[in-house]
Amino acid sequence: MGEPTTKIGGSTRRSEDKRFLTGQGRYTDDINMAGQTYACFVRSPHAHARINSIDTSMARDADGVLAVFTGEDLANDGIGGLPCGWQIHDVSGEPMAEPPHPLLAQGKARYVGDHVAVVIAETKQQARDAAELVDVDYDMLDAVISPAKALESGQPLVHDEVPDNRCYTWELGDSGAADEAFERAHHVTSLDLVNNRLIPNALEPRAAVASYSPGEDHYTLYTTSQNPHLARLLLSAFVLNLPEHKVRVVSPDVGGGFGSKIYPYAEEATLTWASKKIGRPIKWTAERVESFLSDAHGRDHVTRAEMALDTDGRFIGMRVDTKANLGAYLSTFASAVPTILYATLLAGQYTTPAIHARVTAVFTHTAPVDAYRGAGRPEATYVVERLVSQAARDMGLSQAEIRRRNFIPTDAFPYQTPVALNYDVGDYDATLTRAEELADVAGFEGRREEAQKRGKYRGIGYSTYIEACGLAPSNIAGALGARAGLYEAGEVRLHPTGKVTVFTGSHSHGQGHETTFAQIVSDRLGIPFDDVDVVHGDTDRSAFGMGTYGSRSLAVGGSAIVKAMDKIIDKSRRIAAHMLEAAEADIEYDDGTFRVAGTDKSLSMAEVAFSAYVPHNYPLEQLEPGLDESAFYDPTNFTYPAGSHICEVEVDPDTGRVEIVNFTAVDDFGNVINPMIVEGQVHGGLAQGIGQALLEGAVYDAESGQLITGTYMDYTMPRADDLPSFRVDTCNTPCTHNPLGVKGCGEAGAIGSPPAVIDAIIDALRPLGVTDLEMPATPLRVWQAIQDAQGRQVA
Amino acid sequence: MYAFGYHRPTTIDEAVTLLGQSEDASAIAGGQTLLQSLKQRLAQPGELVDLGAIKELSGIAVDGRTVVIGALTKHNEVALSSEVRKAVPALADLAGAIGDHQVRNVGTIGGSVANSDPAADYPAAVLGLGATVETNQRRIAADDFFIDLFETALEPGELIKAIHFPVPKRAAYVKFAQPASRYALAGVMVAETGDGVRLAVTGAGACAFRVPAMEQALAGDFSADAIKGVQVDADELNDDIHGTPAYRAHLVNVLARRAVEAAR
Amino acid sequence: MNVSMTVNGRSVTADVDPPTLLTEFLRDHLGLTGTHVGCDTGQCGSCTIHLDGRAVKACSVLAAQAEGARVVTIEGLADGNGDLHPMQAAFREEHGLQCGFCTPGMVMAAVDLVNTYPNASDTTIRENLEGNICRCTGYENIVRALKSGAAGMGDQGNG
The missing domain is CATH 3.90.1170.50 (Aldehyde oxidase/xanthine dehydrogenase, a/b hammerhead)
Incomplete structure (x- = not known):
């Protein structure tokens, strides 16, 4: 679990837990x-x-x-x-x-x-x-539920003023370059993919x-x-x-929350x-x-995807055509999810030079669809990684080899993809190498043979994902159609007794900001951790905020607090110079102490704070009393967490039941403030990704539009016995453009894991002739896929 | 919930009287199923007669030939009973597979059997072990008890007092859970008894049912191979998003074979 | 109608409508809002409390059915001297909670699981947590917390 030190990098146990564990949490219904x-x-x-x-x-x-x-x-x-x-x-x-x-x-x-x-x-x-x-x-x-059907002529209209139920068709990338790549391709891998609709269920x-x-x-x-x-x-x-x-x-x-x-x-x-x-x-x-x-649902894409490869298995082009279900109305971020947060991620971790994406967003008679943990990026990762894994099989390459041949090399950063994003840093080979080690890939064939003796089919699946998070630079967002800015606000208030209240525009609903943010402040101001209180979630207390989603709280909200602390330290230096009767330039600051260079004259942060509120002899024209600073932080780029997930499954061919026997996730989150909390975020994300792959799926009756999965009796939530014990690790390259060097970890598990799970099942069932499988891979669906494959083989 | 009157009798006679006094009275035992329907306003009894305070309805008695379980005995009391586990391990296993831990702390065998939920586990035990249902009026053989979806042989004013399970030579219950609800998508109880082999299925049809063709095959050869080719008729089976009739029919065969192999 | 029971060691009597669930009685009548309601079908387990020493879902029991019973909620789990119960402490130490909503029910279920199945394996723990849904943690650290809490309960000889 890691050492519980309160410094940056320590697994401090959470401040918020005592109230939650004793029934003193205060939720809205309370x-x-x-x-x-x-x-x-x-x-x-x-x-x-x-x-x-x-x-x-x-x-x-x-x-x-x-x-x-x-x-x-x-x-x-x-x-x-x-x-x-x-x-x-x-x-x-x-x-x-x-x-x-x-x-x-x-x-x-x-x-x-x-x-x-x-x-x-x-x-x-x-x-x-x-x-x-x-x-x-x-x-x-009459109602229409399927996005593909809703686009056909003669279908019921959700809004009379929207012909063909089409909200927009949107494109990204160079279609000419992509077409040209496909013309000269040695091999083309094509897949029809469904990204199943999920119900968030906070x-x-x-x-x-x-x-x-x-x-x-x-x-x-x-x-x-x-x-x-x-x-x-x-x-x-x-x-x-x-x-x-x-x-x-x-x-x-x-x-x-998870977006909902x-x-x-x-x-x-x-x-x-x-x-x-x-x-x-x-x-x-x-x-x-x-x-x-x-509640706004998530995902719900239907996609035709193609990958063009050269004779060496290098990706030379990609074409993607997606129909995205928006539901009956446009929810707040709905239009951005299948476009800005989806198609921009289609380069994945690879050097694919030519990519073209076409997205048609469609109204149907279903609940609105919007961002849900990962939002667009799980859909993109599912497209890219399913294509890559299938291409490896098509080309006779190992899953690791095809990836390594196509990874963006570490010396290529900053790397401009053909789909708008500019990746600042990463080391994709490092996470893959570590993941293969942790997953004991070398021992897999032995395990497969052993499982076969027990009548189980064992398979292994890979996913090497990337995500863009830390939403995001206001200038980029604005150019892409955002109607709001996407900075964050923070305020740091030192009280006369040296205690600190931090006001943030981020909101914690499980992420542990009260702990992580306090660690940052305690570390930088040299104030004891227990003397720092983090306030969030009240418009009367925090000045402003854009909130928590898109794995942005630490990278953007945390950076705003750092910026405010920089101002605190600047002003404190001036106060200290005044009190110590030294020149400001001679004041050194380290870990909560201001010192006159080359002397033993020093003041603690708490002494400075007290003085700031008792300014009996301040030069008021130069120095204002009080010690309370705020800042807005607007990043210059997204952050790009990335990683390698390896899933190992066993399938019972008689019942179609899939058991995940091993799951390994090695991620690059940049600098980590609290490893315990980060690991917890990964676990939760993995559970939601595995839930999507194996268990969860919203089902509407195609005729009546009734939600069949409308209770926990029919919508399968992941339970403790559906999941394995996870093997997780990190291989971190610090983000280059925010002051903490952090990236974001909240969504990674949900983004990376689904293709690894599905590909592991396909790998397991190859001997039975199964070549494709839709999510969620329920026992019924897996059993049916086996029956269909056997039927084809007989025929 | 809609409004209802509430009564908490302490004797069976008092309960029967209360149930007889109103057209729309309903008995509640553990209530783990009934209360969910009431909360969702799917049922609207005028009066609720809580059997929870009738002490004589609770308890387990085991002799060499029979396990007798009082109607209000909770699932976990059966699952964790060393006496039941020794006499009929399959019955303890089945009770331990019902609902979840908290439900097993409250839900009762009488409530489960009287409700005849198509996906409940206990009906497979009652039918598969050839139990006798003892009511305040008579004894009903398992084969005569389950009639249809949520329908049993119980008459108005008739309450289950206890279930008598004859101890089999060997038996096993194997369940395949519906992934969301964890009820039985299909469950099979197989037992070799003094009166021959019995095999009962829950989860797959309108209510628990026996599979005579499998029983006959197993009577001659109590092995998984003996029933490998014996399929139940898919046309009679339930269809929902978790299981087509064909899948359920297939599962019944798989589970039956596994139960035969696990029987002890 | 009148119902009387002991809640966290205190005798309580109240006049309630018959359809009052035990959750509503605890939350609305007694102000014990640590017991949460996360579903309508008795599956999420957020409302788990102890009724006569066993874990039950308070949303699936009428207040009237608890007549004369001994009820313990998350607010009454610790011994009252300010320390956390060993299971509560283990959940904090092992980071077995995130948003905290399922947590009271999870902790109450965990204590009963340890009492019912001492020295349980990971498989037994996972299977018996079937009645408690957590959307945040992926259960990994809950399983760790449960094992560590079991050890703590053993050390203190309480449960």
Whole structure:
């Protein structure tokens, strides 16, 4: 687990744990306000239906009911819909189709679970009882679920104003160069791939408590958000037209997010608006079934991918055509996920010189799809690594050899890929070498033979992934269509007694920022770890923030804190110079101590802090009292974590059950602040990636549009006995452009692992004639693949 | 949940009276299945009669020939009972494979058997071991007990008091769990008893059922090979995203063979 | 209707509607919000508490069914002198938690697993954690914590 020192690089045990372990965590549903009421949302039972009328009279008359609101009430108040934060342009040059995303349905319901009305009552039970009395007159309409089908002519339209349900078609790369590579290719490997739709399932369901104070004309919203400042900005500026300075958004302890809690949703916006209407606080907590239906889902791509190789097995070109399902409405980052976060990663770790990607984003009658742990990068990695592994088999090369022949060499950095990104640093061979060692690849054939004797088929699969994270440079994001900046804010406040409060715009919902950030501050300011407190998740306490997603907190949020500390140290140096009656240039700083060079005259950081607040003899025209500095940090590039995953499986051919017997992940995360926390992030990411590969998949009925996997009875969450004990290690090359040299580790496991798992199964089942397998590789699907392959062999 | 009245009788007679007093009364034992339906508003009993305080319904008695398990005996009490494990290890194994640890601490054999959930484990034990269901009114042979999906031979006002399991010569239960719910996608109990071989399947059909063709084959030769070619009719089996009828039919054969090999 | 039980060593009586779940009783009536609710179908295990010494899911028991019972929640697991219970301490030491939401249920289940299966193998531990879903940790460190917590419980002779 590593030494628990509080310095950078030490596995300090987490500060936040004591409250979580004793039941003292404070999650949104734990918060109650005086006079609180309860909301229950009426949701569409149909995937596509015209709403002829909504009769709320019976519900209004029911016991305890205070109000029932529909889309009409919101429209009458001029309330807008939920905005999309990223504008992608179609190949035609036109902006993407951006149909309205109302808080409560206006005229039509577009997916099962779409919000139709809200009932507010004195108790939870009364709200739910009355919700059943809201009488909605629907005309059921045909629905379309599959993105490929939705593009065909004559299919039902999700939005009447969006022909062929096509939000945009977008391209990246040089199609001429790619075509030319395919013309001269020695070999072409082609695959049709499905990246299965996932439901995030943070264990804490979404929740909100909204209140309005008429005396102060002030709103307070407690909500399960990964980025409360963004929630406040969007609610104020775009949805409810509220004065931003009169709105406080608090994300207290949040029980996991994985992307699903980035976005402002209809529920908290409706509650905020309604709390003023009824003059009482309102609480809503999702039931799990509501989470399944209405949290933004992830992935859901259908892709045709081709790789061109020369006679030596070098990649000379790649072409990718992807249809991405956006669901019924554009969620906040939905348009960026299958474009900016996907196609830009198609170079992987390789020198492929010519790449062309075409992405068609499609509306369907399903829940909105948006960023989920990895967001676009798992989809890209799945395309690249499945192609590479298949190409190795096609060309008769080992999985390691084909990769080594194509890796970007260490002396080629900074490396400009043909798909926009510029990788700053990496050593791909190092992680692969270490992973092969840790996975005991040399002993694999022996293990395979031993398994065969037990009637099991054993296989091994590789994935050498790269990701771009630390979202990201505002200038690049802006050029690519982002409607917001992507910096982070941090503030470091030294109190007179030498204690420190750090305010960050990042949000911790499991990542352990309260510990990691305190380590950075303690290390740099020489203040004891226990004297540093990290505050996040409250728009009234942190000045601003863009929140936590895209593995950005340490690389961007941590860097902002470092920048603020640089200012603290600068000012402290001036204070110390004044107090020690020395020239500023003669003051040396090291580990919390200011010293006059060449003397024994020194001051501790705590003494400087005390002086800053007791400035009895300050030269006030030169030196301001106080010791509190803030900074915004906007990086110059993404960071590029990368690594090698090797998966070993055993398949029971009689039942189709796959057991992961070994899983090795060796990653390059740059400098590591707390190895224990980083390793934990890898474990969690791997569980989600393995979940995608083996277990999880949202299934909608193709005709009715009902969500079949709408509870834990049918949606398979990874449990302890589905997973192996992981072997993880790091081989780090520090990031070259942020002050900590860090990269980001939160998504790596989910990005790298799925192709390794699927390829291990394909490798295992090669003797049975299986050549391809879709995710999730459930027992039924694996058994069916074996039956089909055997049938082909007989035929 | 919808509103309901709640009663907690301490005797069987009192429970039967309470259940008889209302058209829409429902008994609750451990409630591990029933409460989930109530929470999701899939059921709406007017009165709930909690059997949890009826002491006489709980307990395990083992003699050389029979294991008698009171209706309110919890799954973990059976799974962790050294007496049951010694007499019928397959029964302890089966109880230990139901739900999860917490469910096994609350869920009861009577609740499971009375509910006849198509994917529950206990029905395979009752049918496969040839048990007798003792109610407040009569004794019902296992072969007459399970009628259909969530339907048993129990009459209104009839409560299970205990299940009598004859001790087999050897038996085993092998389950293949549905990946999400962990209920049986298919489960097979095979037993060589004084009255011949019995083989019962759960999870695959509308309710637990026996497979006479396999039983006959095993009667002559109690080996996995004896039933290698004996398939159940897929047309009768359940179909969902986790298992097609053909897959379930195949699994029944695989699990049956594994059960025969594991029988002890 | 009235229900009475002992919660974390304290006798409590309250007037509740019959459909009140034990989770609702603990959270809404007693303010013990450490017991979490993560699903509607009794599978996630976040609400695991001890009922008469055994781990049960408080979302799958009516408050009325706990009449006269002895209930212990995460708030009452430690001995009250300010120290963590050995299992709580092990979860911190082994980094067996991240967002903390499943954690109270996980810890309560872990304590009962150790009591039920002393010296359990990794396989037994993983199989018996089936009733507790964690989305953050990948379970690796939970398994480590459980083993280390078991050792700690053995040292202290408590459980």
